[in-house]
Amino acid sequence: xxxxxxxxxxxxxxxxxxxxxxxxxxxxxxxxxRHHACILSKGDHPRVNRESxxxxxxxxxxxxxxxxxxxxxxxxxxVEPLGEEHLRRVWKGAESxxxxxxxxxxxxxxxxxxxx
Numbered sequence: 001x002x003x004x005x006x007x008x009x010x011x012x013x014x015x016x017x018x019x020x021x022x023x024x025x026x027x028x029x030x031x032x033x034r035h036h037a038c039i040l041s042k043g044d045h046p047r048v049n050r051e052s053x054x055x056x057x058x059x060x061x062x063x064x065x066x067x068x069x070x071x072x073x074x075x076x077x078x079v080e081p082l083g084e085e086h087l088r089r090v091w092k093g094a095e096s097x098x099x100x101x102x103x104x105x106x107x108x109x110x111x112x113x114x115x116x
Contacts, residue, residue, distance in 0.1 A: 039052070
């Protein structure tokens with residue numbers, strides 16, 4: 001729900017300058033020893049306070065207008081951006097987990113040149 005979204009860290013992985021269609025992926029705490037394509041450690045982002053991973057399976061599509069509406073209604077809040085080095089790791093993880101990314105999200109990332 002909206003309250004859950006506000007408190008749960010998501011990363012914008014697509015480029016809004018290339019398309020009005022956006023892809024956000026959630027960051028989830030690691031609770032098991034399964035393989036995760038992209039691990040973020042405590043300190044990689046101010047909101048990451050334990051070992052976490054990018055859950056590409058739960059990627060969501062939004063338009064720029066939808067995202068702006070959610071921001072202005074405070075359904076979600078914008079926080080510090082992920083550093084360039086970590087964002088590159090997120091993109092690399094998306095490449096290796098591409099089959100798990102929902103089709104519409106995968107298409108946006110492919111069209112933006114973020115997936116091979």
